[in-house]
Amino acid sequence: MTAPGSADWRRYDPPDLPRVLDAALQCFAEQGYHGTSIRDLAATAGLSVPGVYHHYRSKQEILLALMMAVMDELLARSEAALASAPDEPSARFDVLVESLLRFHMFRRQQAFVASSEIRSLAPENREAYVGRRDTQQRMIDDVVTAGVEAGVFGTPYPLDAARAVSTLCVGVASWYREDGPLAPDELVARHLVLARGLVQA
Amino acid sequence: MTAPGSADWRRYDPPDLPRVLDAALQCFAEQGYHGTSIRDLAATAGLSVPGVYHHYRSKQEILLALMMAVMDELLARSEAALASAPDEPSARFDVLVESLLRFHMFRRQQAFVASSEIRSLAPENREAYVGRRDTQQRMIDDVVTAGVEAGVFGTPYPLDAARAVSTLCVGVASWYREDGPLAPDELVARHLVLARGLVQA
Amino acid sequence: MTAPGSADWRRYDPPDLPRVLDAALQCFAEQGYHGTSIRDLAATAGLSVPGVYHHYRSKQEILLALMMAVMDELLARSEAALASAPDEPSARFDVLVESLLRFHMFRRQQAFVASSEIRSLAPENREAYVGRRDTQQRMIDDVVTAGVEAGVFGTPYPLDAARAVSTLCVGVASWYREDGPLAPDELVARHLVLARGLVQA
Amino acid sequence: MTAPGSADWRRYDPPDLPRVLDAALQCFAEQGYHGTSIRDLAATAGLSVPGVYHHYRSKQEILLALMMAVMDELLARSEAALASAPDEPSARFDVLVESLLRFHMFRRQQAFVASSEIRSLAPENREAYVGRRDTQQRMIDDVVTAGVEAGVFGTPYPLDAARAVSTLCVGVASWYREDGPLAPDELVARHLVLARGLVQA
DNA sequence: TATGAATGAGCCTTCATTCAT
DNA sequence: GATGAATGAAGGCTCATTCAT
Numbered sequence: 070m071t072a073p074g075s076a077d078w079r080r081y082d083p084p085d086l087p088r089v090l091d092a093a094l095q096c097f098a099e100q101g102y103h104g105t106s107i108r109d110l111a112a113t114a115g116l117s118v119p120g121v122y123h124h125y126r127s128k129q130e131i132l133l134a135l136m137m138a139v140m141d142e143l144l145a146r147s148e149a150a151l152a153s154a155p156d157e158p159s160a161r162f163d164v165l166v167e168s169l170l171r172f173h174m175f176r177r178q179q180a181f182v183a184s185s186e187i188r189s190l191a192p193e194n195r196e197a198y199v200g201r202r203d204t205q206q207r208m209i210d211d212v213v214t215a216g217v218e219a220g221v222f223g224t225p226y227p228l229d230a231a232r233a234v235s236t237l238c239v240g241v242a243s244w245y246r247e248d249g250p251l252a253p254d255e256l257v258a259r260h261l262v263l264a265r266g267l268v269q270a
Numbered sequence: 271m272t273a274p275g276s277a278d279w280r281r282y283d284p285p286d287l288p289r290v291l292d293a294a295l296q297c298f299a300e301q302g303y304h305g306t307s308i309r310d311l312a313a314t315a316g317l318s319v320p321g322v323y324h325h326y327r328s329k330q331e332i333l334l335a336l337m338m339a340v341m342d343e344l345l346a347r348s349e350a351a352l353a354s355a356p357d358e359p360s361a362r363f364d365v366l367v368e369s370l371l372r373f374h375m376f377r378r379q380q381a382f383v384a385s386s387e388i389r390s391l392a393p394e395n396r397e398a399y400v401g402r403r404d405t406q407q408r409m410i411d412d413v414v415t416a417g418v419e420a421g422v423f424g425t426p427y428p429l430d431a432a433r434a435v436s437t438l439c440v441g442v443a444s445w446y447r448e449d450g451p452l453a454p455d456e457l458v459a460r461h462l463v464l465a466r467g468l469v470q471a
Numbered sequence: 472m473t474a475p476g477s478a479d480w481r482r483y484d485p486p487d488l489p490r491v492l493d494a495a496l497q498c499f500a501e502q503g504y505h506g507t508s509i510r511d512l513a514a515t516a517g518l519s520v521p522g523v524y525h526h527y528r529s530k531q532e533i534l535l536a537l538m539m540a541v542m543d544e545l546l547a548r549s550e551a552a553l554a555s556a557p558d559e560p561s562a563r564f565d566v567l568v569e570s571l572l573r574f575h576m577f578r579r580q581q582a583f584v585a586s587s588e589i590r591s592l593a594p595e596n597r598e599a600y601v602g603r604r605d606t607q608q609r610m611i612d613d614v615v616t617a618g619v620e621a622g623v624f625g626t627p628y629p630l631d632a633a634r635a636v637s638t639l640c641v642g643v644a645s646w647y648r649e650d651g652p653l654a655p656d657e658l659v660a661r662h663l664v665l666a667r668g669l670v671q672a
Numbered sequence: 673m674t675a676p677g678s679a680d681w682r683r684y685d686p687p688d689l690p691r692v693l694d695a696a697l698q699c700f701a702e703q704g705y706h707g708t709s710i711r712d713l714a715a716t717a718g719l720s721v722p723g724v725y726h727h728y729r730s731k732q733e734i735l736l737a738l739m740m741a742v743m744d745e746l747l748a749r750s751e752a753a754l755a756s757a758p759d760e761p762s763a764r765f766d767v768l769v770e771s772l773l774r775f776h777m778f779r780r781q782q783a784f785v786a787s788s789e790i791r792s793l794a795p796e797n798r799e800a801y802v803g804r805r806d807t808q809q810r811m812i813d814d815v816v817t818a819g820v821e822a823g824v825f826g827t828p829y830p831l832d833a834a835r836a837v838s839t840l841c842v843g844v845a846s847w848y849r850e851d852g853p854l855a856p857d858e859l860v861a862r863h864l865v866l867a868r869g870l871v872q873a
Numbered sequence: 874t875a876t877g878a879a880t881g882a883g884c885c886t887t888c889a890t891t892c893a894t
Numbered sequence: 895g896a897t898g899a900a901t902g903a904a905g906g907c908t909c910a911t912t913c914a915t
Contacts, residue, residue: 103304107889117896226460233464236441237434259427263434266471267464308906318880505706509910519875628862635840635866642839661829665836665870672869720901
């Protein structure tokens with residue numbers, strides 16, 4: 070599922086989710102988990118209702134599979150981005166933020182559903198998901214902290230700044246449109262500047 | 271409902287919502303609109319199901335009333351904050367951001383529900399709500415733009431920065447806890463610094 | 472309630488039902504007993520819901536009061552009609568049929584509701600109502616039988632014919648409109664001819 | 673569903689309605705459409721509530737299906753009856769009336785429900801139903817008119833008489849019992865005489 | 874009588890899920 | 895995998911009715 074090797078974390082092919090998860094993505098993005106029925110989902114997937122249950126044991130399992138797939142792609146890209154950068158704090162920051170931005174632009178719905186349906190996960194599933202999300206946040210924390218320690222970032226509150234960077238990137242999924250006024254690269258450039266502003270001051 | 275005069279936009283008494291809206295707030299915050307049944311709501315409010323319908327004609331009407339009440343308080347506080355500031359761009363920016371931050375801290379659940387249940391509004395209601403939300407965003411846009419024109423903010427992308435400021439403040443509602451490690455005033459101070467960083471660079 | 476003396480069984484003033492019964496009449500005629508709520512009824516009567524209960528103890532009591540009022544007026548008019556006729560079988564038949572016809576024309580809704588909501592009466596109420604209705608039918612039976620015995624009616628099946636006469640008159644309530652193409656007296660005249668046809672052959 | 677060929681419009685096998693419609697028939701006949709709940713209906717049909725909705729999308733759809741099935745059988749039998757008669761007005765009248773009578777005897781409940789629940793049909797459905805009912809009435813009108821034109825019926829009011837004939841036949845459904853005192857053929861014979869009385873005079 | 878608030882029971886309908894074929 | 899039939903539980907909402915004021 071598009072977990073590309075270290076070289077092409079910038080490249081976004083059309084997402085290749087299994088039928089049911091793809092349908093779930095559309096439905097959950099539009100109506101939310103609780104607002105979507107298995108019948109909606111089956112219809113969107115072009116399957117019968119028992120056809121859906123042939124692949125997944127429950128609606129909850131579908132949500133979990135979708136959210137995990139999203140998180141796995143995000144983490145894989147983040148790692149690939151960092152791996153592609155020179156061992157230098159500000160370059161590592163730039164590359165991680167760029168990857169987060171691109172993900173929240175080109176996997177807009179995925180990112181939106183993943184961040185808005187956490188509460189719909191059953192407790193045990195939530196735990197597993199939140200663990201991965203924290204791993205992602207820690208990557209940002211580490212990069213910011215390293216920059217501060219190296220003296221290239223001036224912020225007196227590294228962790229607050231790191232969370233703000235994350236918030237900034239995640240927020241992009243709420244409003245980005247492919248047909249918006251800004252070319253993707255320009256949008257990335259501008260928000261990289263904004264992100265740097267968060268860690269500089 | 272807590273629409274304070276211009277002097278006390280910083281003061282947050284315990285919210286004084288009608289029984290049913292208060293129950294809706296708790297339920298929607300925890301389980302979302304579609305995840306909450308009228309029976310949940312009635313139980314939380316200490317009413318019977320028809321008791322709820324005595325006050326509101328439908329679940330949708332409850333959501334609308336709640337979201338409008340939230341938005342109205344937010345707008346009233348924003349206006350009061352601006353009205354209390356000297357006519358000087360950077361002071362106006364600070365005061366508006368501070369008000370937004372406090373609102374998203376002390377009206378945490380309200381802010382969270384309002385921002386996460388927009389899609390659950392019926393189209394005609396959504397329109398009304400989004401209009402108010404845009405009004406709020408325009409206040410930020412204006413303050414940032416004024417600062418750029420006055421030469422006190424250096425950002426080359428005023429509108430992107432203004433949106434990022436909004437995202438930063440709204441995001442606070444996702445993680446803030448009253449019993450967190452930071453005193454409220456300290457938290458405000460730190461995020462004011464972060465917000466300034468977004469418009470400076 | 473318009474139970475006129477023996478002289479004016481032909482005269483129909485606007486019905487003078489108590490507010491609630493009048494509202495019940497309109498509502499039951501349009502939507503049926505089970506299709507009408509107490510709230511519908513209160514709104515139509517211009518009363519509050521408890522206002523309705525001030526006059527009647529239950530919805531069922533309203534139905535019963537209405538149906539009894541209707542039946543009482545019908546019986547009173549039938550008796551008045553017979554009392555006004557010469558003691559001669561064919562004149563008595565004519566006068567009774569004419570009265571039935573007029574009632575089902577000018578008390579159209581009343582007659583319709585009374586005949587269509589019998590099954591909505593609680594068993595003990597139904598018994599009381601059906602007793603009165605049978606009394607009415609027996610008046611027709613008697614008049615037809617008398618005519619046959621006197622040799623002025625030729626039908627070999629007096630009771631079947633009597634029932635058919637009743638059906639014919641009751642049926643008028645299903646289609647009669649005040650603004651229909653036939654003047655009331657003409658309509659009565661024609662159906663009197665038809666009724667005579669039923670007992671003649 | 674018992675839409676017999678032209679030869680056997682006199683033959684009435686036990687009605688062969690689908691489970692749910694058969695249950696609806698019993699329930700609506702006894703308690704009316706609004707007085708019947710889907711739960712009543714499901715219990716009578718020996719199904720669960722969703723089992724009912726598996727076959728029909730709404731209670732209204734059930735009513736419509738039932739009423740249409742009834743009307744279709746009535747029309748088919750009327751046409752078959754006329755097709756089986758010699759091209760002679762009084763024979764055509766007899767055969768049509770006989771068919772109507774038999775239908776209202778042997779499809780008693782169907783006929784009763786169809787005639788008493790018209791107002792429970794949603795407006796668009798009502799239109800469709802009433803169209804068919806008018807078709808039936810026009811068959812009677814035509815047969816009576818033809819008889820008058822041919823000089824075999826003496827009535828000066830053919831359309832009023834035709835309506836009375838219809839009322840007479842429909843009325844049978846209100847009181848006929850299979851275990852009544854009259855054999856079916858005798859009952860038909862008597863009411864044929866009554867019907868002729870309506871068009872003769 | 875009106876108003877306002879309330880309720881247990883019940884309404885029509887849909888839910889997630891299952892099973893036989 | 896599809897189809898068709900089924901279900902216990904629950905959904906939003908309304909019912910007839912009551913009581914305090």
